[in-house]
Amino acid sequence: MAPLPKRKLSKGRRGRRRNSYASTKIVKAVTCKHCKEQKLPHRVCENCGKM
Numbered sequence: 001m002a003p004l005p006k007r008k009l010s011k012g013r014r015g016r017r018r019n020s021y022a023s024t025k026i027v028k029a030v031t032c033k034h035c036k037e038q039k040l041p042h043r044v045c046e047n048c049g050k051m
């Protein structure tokens, strides 16, 4: 019998153990195709309002 955890970890606790939260903090910026401004990926550009 392999050792098993007594309880299922909630999504939050599982994330904390793997520390994936730390990697999500690193925000990558991409250049907007329309106005060449720095914007967040998958977000509407703050400068021109386009995706």
Ligand SMILES: [Zn+2]
Pocket (backbone or CB within 6 Å): 032, 033, 034, 035, 036, 037, 045, 046, 047, 048, 049, 050
């Ligand atoms: Zn833009």
